[in-house]
Amino acid sequence: MNEISVVGGGLAGSEAAYQLAKRGYRVKLYEQRPEKMTEAHETGLFGELVCSNSLKSMEINNAHGLIKYELYQYGSLIIKEAYESRLKGGKALVVDRSAFAKKITEELEKNSNIEIIREEVINIDRGKPTIIATGPLSGKFLSNNFKDVIGNNNMYFYDAISPVIIAESIDFNKAFWGSRYIENDDAYLNIPLNRKEYYNLVEMIKNAKKAHVHDFDKELFFEGCLPVEEIARRGDNTLRFGLMKPVGMDYPDGFEKPYAIIQLRREDEEGKLLNIVGFQTRMTYAEQKRIIRSIPALKNAEIARYGSMHRNAYIIAKEVLNYNLSLKKNPDIFFAGQITGVEGYIESTMSGFIAAVQMDRHIRREAPLEFSKNTPSGALLHYLFFNVAKNVQPMNINFGLFSPIEEKLRKKEKREKMVERAKRWIEIQKEEILRDM
Ligand SMILES: Cc1cc2nc3c(=O)[nH]c(=O)nc-3n(C[C@H](O)[C@H](O)[C@H](O)COP(=O)(O)OP(=O)(O)OC[C@H]3O[C@@H](n4cnc5c(N)ncnc54)[C@H](O)[C@@H]3O)c2cc1C
Missing domain, CATH: 2.40.30 (Elongation Factor Tu (Ef-tu); domain 3)
Structure with missing residues (x-):
């Protein structure tokens, strides 16, 4: 059985480990907490939310709602546990953060394909298939391990909590x-x-x-x-x-x-x-x-x-990574989560999901899956790899990233069309993603 390492048990790493285990891989999931906390985490639980307990809108005609719908369709662990830990939050998916992280931890712990290793990874073994999901607070780890391949493209911005x-x-x-x-x-x-x-x-x-x-x-x-x-x-x-x-x-x-x-x-x-x-x-x-x-x-x-301030690290994907989220200079090493240049809990989860799907294809020697720009997953990837910005900033999901609707319609009608189109494409992608499962 193939073995894959996942470094970091945040939202992206937890999703990636779960998806790989589901696809029959033996996963070594490394997490440094509780021994070594980050500036924002407070527990040793997997999938801990570091700030707000809102995962934003659940409405499907909102891009934040649509990305949840997509992940749900593909069998995402994080979305399942979020719905199961839901609190009252109007149109937003607001969760009991403790129940949410505990459920994710339990799922990972009981999975016989996942071996949990509670230690800080200092040096990456570059010869092994690995997903790096160390999060936005791992700038030092990134530069220590990947300075030669990321170089000056390892950028940062500041973020704050309430x-x-x-x-x-x-x-x-x-x-x-x-x-x-x-x-x-x-x-x-x-x-x-x-x-x-x-x-x-x-x-x-x-x-x-x-x-x-x-x-x-x-x-x-x-x-x-x-x-x-x-x-x-x-x-x-x-x-x-x-x-x-x-x-x-x-x-x-x-x-x-x-x-x-x-x-x-x-x-x-x-x-x-x-x-x-x-x-x-x-x-x-x-x-x-x-x-x-x-x-x-x-x-x-x-x-x-x-409230407090934190330093957030992310890499410029289009310069450093292949479209499947692996390193241009080492196709066995994949990146996932906020460090790939997406922004937000669910976007990070989606990045973890994509990294797992692409790692699976890489190991089977299949071509990377091309995610459609009509879907939230593809729209995010398109932003990461085809943006023309000089000063690239991490990006939340939004309808501006999707393929436009060319017809002359009112805004609301265009939005409805976009959502209908996304749902159709998610179905098509789902078939390919869940093909052998
Ligand atoms: C302070 C702060 C507040 C934020 N607030 C919000 C918000 O309110 N809403 C929102 O949508 N997004 C927010 N974000 C952005 C982003 O959504 C979160 O950071 C999200 O948790 C990113 O998911 P991730 O899986 O990429 O990283 P993380 O969830 O941070 O997971 C990374 C994991 O890797 C582990 N790790 C790191 N290095 C190592 C190592 N060397 N060895 C082993 N384990 C390691 C860490 O302990 C951690 O568990 C915030 C970010 C920060 C920093």
């Missing part, structure tokens, strides 16, 4: 449950702010002390996950028209239409912990506490986890 509040420390008289645009839904706790409170908050955020970040002058943010202070810096009303917009909601008795709202979302099934949506930050812990406690309902807030 603070989490202990629910019982919140004044619920000054907040109410509800979701924008969904009636009778209690996915979010909303804290209303009047005009004065809003501008005070913006002023405090703008003037807050920030934690020192190494290589500060070169900082680059990912536009989909900007620190709240960076959003506030762009204009006093930017937050009020963005993540704090007071729209699409019925206000319960005793609440007037606010000037802005802050939303908090459950971190766990019982709702004991709530994260402040979109408040990723690099403010110092002391400043976070001071500012959070200036918010009416959070006067006595106890902070379970502070």
Whole structure:
């Protein structure tokens, strides 16, 4: 039986190991946690979510929903466990992060084709088929092992995570449950702010002390996950028209239409912990506490986890990798996850899935599977390998990456056509992907 190593048991590595095991390979899955944690992980569990517990939209007419649909069709472990650990989250797939990671861990541990090795891999054995899925916080590991093949194309950007509040420390008289645009839904706790409170908050955020970040002058943010202070810096009303917009909601008795709202979302099934949506930050812990406690309902807030900044590593796939995600200079070594230049939990999962499918074909000496640009998988790959950007940034799935619909139609109709077309192509791909299973 062929043996394949997978390095890293995050979302991509867990999916890849599971898929390879399902295809009959003997998998050695290396994970450095709990012995050696990263700056963002807190447990030894596989598939741990390092920040938000939302896996974004479940709606199929949304690109985030469509990529979940695709992975589900192919038998993804991560998507299956996500649905099984689902919390209330409106249209988003919000999970109990602990239950989610435990289920993934159990699945991998009980799989007789997978041998779990809890150790930090220092040197890669380049003679063995291996999938590298060490995640965005593994820059040092990447440059130590692959400097000669990745060279200066090993790039990075900065990302940030939001603070989490202990629910019982919140004044619920000054907040109410509800979701924008969904009636009778209690996915979010909303804290209303009047005009004065809003501008005070913006002023405090703008003037807050920030934690020192190494290589500060070169900082680059990912536009989909900007620190709240960076959003506030762009204009006093930017937050009020963005993540704090007071729209699409019925206000319960005793609440007037606010000037802005802050939303908090459950971190766990019982709702004991709530994260402040979109408040990723690099403010110092002391400043976070001071500012959070200036918010009416959070006067006595106890902070379970502070927001923070991290360095994210990724490689420029089109320069370093083949289309099947293997190294141009060593076709036995594949890459998967966020380090391939995709961005996001599910995109990383998809990359892990693709790496496993392509590794299987590589070992069987079959040509790589060409994923259609009409599907989320193919659209992401197309971005990685055929973008013309000079300064390539990791990418979330979005409909802009898909083959366009040329017909002159309204936006909604075009979107519907794109989704119908994607579903047809997913069926075709599914047949090929699951052919011998
Ligand atoms: C701080 C932060 C916040 C983020 N927030 C979000 C978010 O809210 N939503 C979102 O969609 N995406 C978010 N992302 C982006 C991305 O989706 C996640 O990083 C995702 O976990 C990437 O999946 P992955 O499998 O590529 O890497 P990871 O999930 O990080 O998994 C990598 C694994 O490899 C292990 N490992 C690393 N090096 C070694 C080694 N040498 N030997 C053995 N094991 C090793 C690590 O311990 C880890 O378990 C965030 C990223 C960061 C860094």
